[in-house]
Amino acid sequence: MGLEIRQTVSSDKARWNRYAHMHPHATPYHNFAWVESVEQAYGHPNASLIALDGDKVIGVLPVIKMQVPFSGHYYCSLPYCDMGYAIGDSEQIITALLDKLRNMKDESGAKKIEYRDTSETTILRTEEALQGKKVSMFLPLPETSDELLKSFKSKLRSQIRKAEKNGLNYQTGNSQQLIDEFYQVFINNMRKLGSPTHSKAWYDSLLKNYQDDLLISVVYSESIPIGAGIVLRNGKRACIPWASTLAEYNRLAPNMLLYWSLLQMVTGSGTREFDFGRSTYGEGTYKFKRQWGAQPRLLQWFLPGQQSASVEMSSPPSKLRKIVEQTWPKLPIGITTFIGPRVRKYISL
Numbered sequence: 117m118g119l120e121i122r123q124t125v126s127s128d129k130a131r132w133n134r135y136a137h138m139h140p141h142a143t144p145y146h147n148f149a150w151v152e153s154v155e156q157a158y159g160h161p162n163a164s165l166i167a168l169d170g171d172k173v174i175g176v177l178p179v180i181k182m183q184v185p186f187s188g189h190y191y192c193s194l195p196y197c198d199m200g201y202a203i204g205d206s207e208q209i210i211t212a213l214l215d216k217l218r219n220m221k222d223e224s225g226a227k228k229i230e231y232r233d234t235s236e237t238t239i240l241r242t243e244e245a246l247q248g249k250k251v252s253m254f255l256p257l258p259e260t261s262d263e264l265l266k267s268f269k270s271k272l273r274s275q276i277r278k279a280e281k282n283g284l285n286y287q288t289g290n291s292q293q294l295i296d297e298f299y300q301v302f303i304n305n306m307r308k309l310g311s312p313t314h315s316k317a318w319y320d321s322l323l324k325n326y327q328d329d330l331l332i333s334v335v336y337s338e339s340i341p342i343g344a345g346i347v348l349r350n351g352k353r354a355c356i357p358w359a360s361t362l363a364e365y366n367r368l369a370p371n372m373l374l375y376w377s378l379l380q381m382v383t384g385s386g387t388r389e390f391d392f393g394r395s396t397y398g399e400g401t402y403k404f405k406r407q408w409g410a411q412p413r414l415l416q417w418f419l420p421g422q423q424s425a426s427v428e429m430s431s432p433p434s435k436l437r438k439i440v441e442q443t444w445p446k447l448p449i450g451i452t453t454f455i456g457p458r459v460r461k462y463i464s465l
Contacts, residue, residue, distance in 0.1 A: 119174070119209070121216045124148075124164045132166060135173040136203070137351050143391070144348035144355050145197045146178055149325035154180050154195060156325075157318040158461040163191060165202075165216055167209050175204025177213040181226075184462050191221055192230040195464040196314070197357060198252050198394045198415060201233040214419060230464060235414040246397040251412035253392035253405040261380040272372075272407055279335075279373035284342075286335045286377045294332040295323050298344035298358075301334070305360035307452045310441030315457030319346075333377040335361070335370045343370035347378050354382045355391035375408065 124132065129148045136146040144150075151162040160180050167175030178200050183189045194200025204210040214231075221229055234252055258264055265273065287294065299316055306313040323330055326348060335343035345359035356378060361370045379390060392410045395402035402412070444452060 118169070119212060120168045121165055121175075121212055122168075124162065124166050128166055131173050132164075132176055135176060139203045139351075141203050142350055143199050143353055144329065144350040145194055145200055146176065146203065147326065147329065147348070147350050148178075149322065149327075149329070150194060150197070150200075151178050151180060152325050153318065153321035157315060157321040159183075160195070160461070163220065165213050167204060167213055174206075175202065175209040175213055177202040177217060179217060182230075182462070182464055188225070188227050190227045190230065191217060192464050193217075194232060195230075196318075197232070198391075199232050199234060201231065211420075218419070229419055230417065231419045232415070232417045235416050243398075246412065246414065249397050250394055250415045251397050251402070252394055252415055253402070253410035253412055255379075255390045255392065255408055255410040257379075257383045257388050257390055259383075261383040264379060264383050267409065269407070275369055275372040276376045279369040282337075282368040284335055284337055284368055284370055284373050286333050286373055288331060288333045288377055288381050290323060290328065290330050290332055292320075292323070294334050294344075295319055297334045297341040298332055298346060298360075301341050301344040301362060302358060302360045303449065303453050303456075304362060306456070307447070307449055308363060308445050310444040312444070312456035312459040312463070313453070314460050318457070322346075322348075331378065331381055333374055333381065335374045335377070337365055337368060337370070342368075343374040345374050345378055347382060349382065349385075349387060352386060352388040353391065354387045354389070356393055371404075379408070 129152070132148045136142040136148070139146070148164075151164050154160050155162045160182050163179040163181040165177040165179060166173060177193060179191050179193045180195050181189055182192050182195060192200070193202075202210045202213040204213060217229060220226070258267070268276075299319055303313050329349040331347045331349070333345055333347075334341050342365040343359075343361035345356055347354050347356050356375075359371075359374060361374065382390065390410075392405040392408070394415065395405060395412075397412060
């Protein structure tokens, strides 16, 4: 019947997700639940595109129309995460989806398009060429968590055991109680880091929309939540967009137990690749993820055809950012929890 590309409607959700679940290049962010949650929690319209051949889905491009007060709008694929690129049955379909997105930008007067992809050729780059650039860290997973544990170096296994010897324990699942405990750890940690946090409504929407494809682990010292993380799944891939521990308990190694509990949970469920998320190559968070065996893939946040090679993060932070980072931890947590989400909704990263 020929190629048709149009914006999605709510009735497309089930067939979109069937397609994303089976496509080898789809990430958990390609689940319709992500754009649905953005729209519900923050009010930014879902502008995603679907490619059809008759009733058959042959490609999708998740897109959010980011609306900024007094500054117009732009299109983002995708906000609040590292990736959101087009997937399709062929390169021609992907090109057609991107052409449609460019037309939407021109016709609506949008300021720009933010397009987040990764490079499959990172391994060919020298270490020097990757310095100062943002990468996402991916770990291939075996069939069982026992195999995964055996693959770790003895030092890493001892750090996991250290947390257990320190009396820490964890609970995993996807209940409302675990989301609530995650959020309490998260807002305290983000306040200390000087960064505005997402709203509670955002995480409640994710829980509602991802359902069993959202998993939570909370680490406790006695009965006190001191670390928590969220994992999203799609097909054979999983990612961890958020993980936090309370700094005053770091001597007990909660971070090691937190990541192990999440890796253990997804490995036995058919997941074959775990995305540890974004890091600057060679820096602290990169080294933390690398010790688990994760390998880097260069982030490339530009539309094909644009003259840019990768995401550079070597420039110093702005004066305003420095002021915010210094002031934010001094504010009462009630104020940061109230103001933070009202700022965070307009920050696409």
